[in-house]
Structures are given as C-alpha cells and as structure tokens.
Amino acid sequence: MSLQPIEPTGDPRIDHKTAVLNGYTYHYLYGVPPGGQYKATVFLIHGWPDLSLGWRYQIPLLLDMGLRVVAPDMMGFGGTDAPESPPNPINVYSLKRASDDIAELARQLGAQKIILGGHDWGGAVVWRATLWYPELISHVFAVCTPYTAPHKDYVSLEDLVAGFLPQFQYQIHLASGEVEKSVNSEATIRQFLKGLYGGRGPNGEAAFEPEKGVLAENLPKIGESKLMNGKVLDYYVREYSRNGIHSTLNWYRTRKTNWEEDLALLDKKVISTPSLFVQATYDSVLKPEMSRNMEALLPNLTRDEVAATHWALTQKPAEVNAIVRRWLESQGFGESRSSL
Known part of the structure; x- marks a missing residue:
C-alpha cells in the first residue's frame, strides 16, 4: 500500500501549530500516530527553496x-x-541558532530524545x-547533504568556488541581493518555484544553473513542473x-557566522550517533564525490543512494521512504503497519 502525501491544508493526519522558540515564532507541522501513542519523535528539517511540506511524502511513512x-x-x-537583518544580526539564520531552536521545541514538546532528519x-x-546537542x-x-566537519580556517564562498566546488557559484548569486529584484511578487514567485x-x-530554458544562479531572464518562459504544481504550488x-524571498536567502549570507560559531566545535568533529546518509545520484550541486570519506568522522554511518536529482524527497518518494524505513527498522524502531 502506498501512503498518500500530506495535503497542504485540511489533512487530518497533521496539525499546523506554532511555538515561540528563543523569542521568535515558528510554524510547524505536528502529527501523532492514530491512538496518540508513539515510539519516538522525529524532527524533519527542510532546505531552500522549500518548506516543512517538502516532507509530505515522508511524514505518512x-x-x-x-x-x-x-x-x-x-x-x-x-x-x-522572518526577522530583517540588519538590524538583527545575521546569526538568527545560522546553523547554531537553528540547532538551539530545534532543542527548544523538543523541550517544549517533552521530547528528551529525538530522531533528526534533514534535506x-x-x-x-x-x-x-x-x-x-549530542545528548538530544x-x-x-540527511538526504543529499553530506557531513562537513567544522574547520579552524575560514574559506570564503569565492575561494570555495574558485577551488573545489565551482557548482557553488549560485550561492554567491543568492547572497548578493540580485534575486529579490526579479522575484518580488506572487506571479514571479510562482514562476521561480516552478523553475527551481x-x-x-x-x-x-532553465530557471537555475549551479554555476550561475537564478536566471531571471528565463523566469517568464517557465512552464509547468512535475514536482511542484496544483494545490502544493499554490x-x-x-x-x-508572506515575507518575500529575501529572508530565505539570508541562509546564504551566514558562511562567516557559521564558521565563527563552529570554532567551539573543533574538538567535537566526530559524530558517533547512529546516522544515515542518502545520496541523490544526479544532484548537480551536492555531488556524490562530496561525500567521500565521511566514514572517518561518522563511525556509525549507514549509506544508501537513490537515482534522483536534488529533489529526491518528492521525485523518488517510494525509494527514499524504503531506505529510511529499512534504516529505522535496523535501529530497533520496528516494522510499519502497512507494506510499502
């Protein structure tokens, strides 16, 4: 039996909730199994340009x-x-801040331990x-995103692009402030999302190229997307x-802040927590070679791969779900009630 994805609104399997976390209000999707009993709590963390609903195929599983x-x-x-920065410091969008807010939400929900998944x-x-928060x-x-350890030396985006990762050029464009000039209305946001x-x-014509960024001149030409359409696109x-695209792009303006905050973790690079990495074979940015040698720092790592692009969660949901299910079962979380 295949599990139907979560609907954007009115889906009885989940509630839309809010919580104030360290001074800012978060919206989150919340679901418990029928009957209200659960074995553990899973937090799912989305990326850009996505939302919590990006996990709509995995939540039912x-x-x-x-x-x-x-x-x-x-x-x-x-x-x-979506706090403005400035006047707010850019570290409200940092990885440390996100980690702190996850920990606070777990505390408010009474979860002493959580399973944590990200894309x-x-x-x-x-x-x-x-x-x-190793104790939490x-x-x-993680799906698509390899583990990169904290580093004592700062490497700018420009140096990164000039060196090992030319496909990260798009991050310079996203951080520049140029994208907001062309993606600034409901109509242009719609074209942008369809294209991405x-x-x-x-x-x-494409709306995005890793070595360039968002191709504004092509946005009016973009047709329908198989992965983002109908009620979900709406x-x-x-x-x-709600807030425009600028605040979501602040994540690409945090490289130095993230490095500065990482300095406190230089002696904690090894993750002994049981972990799973799902590589997307055809990801044009987070390429397979970027995940080499992860085992050196993740001694309890399980690897798997799905023949998908970066949008593996929605492009190949059955395959991703099967990988996640197998791994969770291997970690003692038992079999699901339905055969997938």
Whole structure:
C-alpha cells in the first residue's frame, strides 16, 4: 500500500501549530500516530527553496511506523518569523541558532530524545545540531547533504568556488541581493518555484544553473513542473509571498557566522550517533564525490543512494521512504503497519 502525501491544508493526519522558540515564532507541522501513542519523535528539517511540506511524502511513512513527527518551517520561511537583518544580526539564520531552536521545541514538546532528519540546508542543520546537542539526538539522517566537519580556517564562498566546488557559484548569486529584484511578487514567485523544481521554457530554458544562479531572464518562459504544481504550488506561493524571498536567502549570507560559531566545535568533529546518509545520484550541486570519506568522522554511518536529482524527497518518494524505513527498522524502531 502506498501512503498518500500530506495535503497542504485540511489533512487530518497533521496539525499546523506554532511555538515561540528563543523569542521568535515558528510554524510547524505536528502529527501523532492514530491512538496518540508513539515510539519516538522525529524532527524533519527542510532546505531552500522549500518548506516543512517538502516532507509530505515522508511524514505518512513515519506516522505509519508509530512515530511522532514534527516538521518546522525554518527561520525566514513560510509561517515562521522572518526577522530583517540588519538590524538583527545575521546569526538568527545560522546553523547554531537553528540547532538551539530545534532543542527548544523538543523541550517544549517533552521530547528528551529525538530522531533528526534533514534535506538541503536542513541536512547541514541536522549534522550541526547533532554536534551541539549530542545528548538530544538519538539518530540522525540527511538526504543529499553530506557531513562537513567544522574547520579552524575560514574559506570564503569565492575561494570555495574558485577551488573545489565551482557548482557553488549560485550561492554567491543568492547572497548578493540580485534575486529579490526579479522575484518580488506572487506571479514571479510562482514562476521561480516552478523553475527551481524543474520546470522549463518552450526551448528547454532553465530557471537555475549551479554555476550561475537564478536566471531571471528565463523566469517568464517557465512552464509547468512535475514536482511542484496544483494545490502544493499554490500553497508554496502563498507561503513564500508572506515575507518575500529575501529572508530565505539570508541562509546564504551566514558562511562567516557559521564558521565563527563552529570554532567551539573543533574538538567535537566526530559524530558517533547512529546516522544515515542518502545520496541523490544526479544532484548537480551536492555531488556524490562530496561525500567521500565521511566514514572517518561518522563511525556509525549507514549509506544508501537513490537515482534522483536534488529533489529526491518528492521525485523518488517510494525509494527514499524504503531506505529510511529499512534504516529505522535496523535501529530497533520496528516494522510499519502497512507494506510499502
């Protein structure tokens, strides 16, 4: 039996809730298995340009396995606050701040231990949260995002692009302030989302290239996306129109802040927590070679791979779910109630 994805609104399996975490209001999706009993709590952390609903195919699986699910909109996204920076310091968008807010939400929900899963920026968050709060995170998994250890030397985005990761050029563009000039209305947000999720123009025009960034001149030409359409697209457009796209791009302005905060973790690089990394074979940014040698710092790592692009969660949900289910079962969380 395949599990139906969570609907954007009115889905009885989840509630839309809010919580004040260290001074800012977060929106999150909350679900418990039928009957209200659960074996453990799973937090799911999304990336860019996504929302908590990006986990819509995985939430039903986890509920079906008897787990409580918490999926927040991260700072600057959707129904969560989007503080302006400046005047607020950019570290309200840092990995440390996200980790602190996850820990606070877990405390408010009475979860002494959580399983933590992430995708894209959410993957970076969950690896760092496991370093900051090893006593809270019982298990951790990331889809697409490899673990990168804290480093004593600062490497700028420009140097990174000029060196090992030319495909990270888009991050310089996203941090520049240029994208907001062309993605600044419901209509342009709609075209932008369709394009980032694979929609193309009539002659194959793309809205995004890793070595360039967002291609504003192509946005009006973008057609329908197979991965982001209908009610889900409408929901994303509404949520991204709340505060505009600028606040979500602040995550790309935190590189130096993240490095500065990481300095406190230099002696804690090894993650002994049971972990799962799911590589997307055709991810054009987080390429397979970036995950080499992770075992050296993650002694309890399980690896798997799905033949998908960066949007593996929604492009190949059955395959991702099967990997996550197998891993959770191997960690003692038991079989799900339905065969998938």
